[in-house]
Amino acid sequence: MRTEDGQEPDYRFSLANERTFLAWIRTGLALLAGAVAVAQFVAPLAHRFSGAALGALLALTGTLLCVGAYRRWQRVQRAMRHGGALPATRLPLLLSWGIAAVGTAVVLLVLAER
Template identity: 50%
Template structure:
């Protein structure tokens, strides 16, 4: 079966990888999307339900941080899926996952802010 010009252009040629690897790559992409949706829901929840816990400025900062992190993860998941698919097609090493340290740092910062605010 021939791939469309669009997919050939996005995937940059190469050889078709084992379908199991492509499907594993898709499952990983979907896991990142679920994480992004959870952070999106968390950002909305902070803004909607934390009015009595945090001041307006803190609530907005936490909410926007969570929403930006969700947006970053969602966009990065797509780019990561494509880079991994290309690497598999050209039998190159898989790219370093920049998404993981970014999520860890972002989650740590939000958690530290929440802990400090709850403790005070």
């Protein structure tokens, strides 16, 4: 997307769009940090497939969230520049399902350890 396309929106809306983007990025980075922590620092899980799978699931969710955040920012910016309706997003759905999958995996790991 060229940033010069369309009309310049009110700067407050552009800044709000940017803050939302940064909030999604922070959440994605937190998931990636959790993936590193699980893969490297959680001793009982570090050398087992289940720990690696949990770390991979966290990393995949965080990565997809970061990519989706950029696409969302871009689509909202385009809609504001062209006076269109704000587009719907699937980011909350992605995040909810990703976190639900991680939570389920953690419960299963805890139950398997007992």
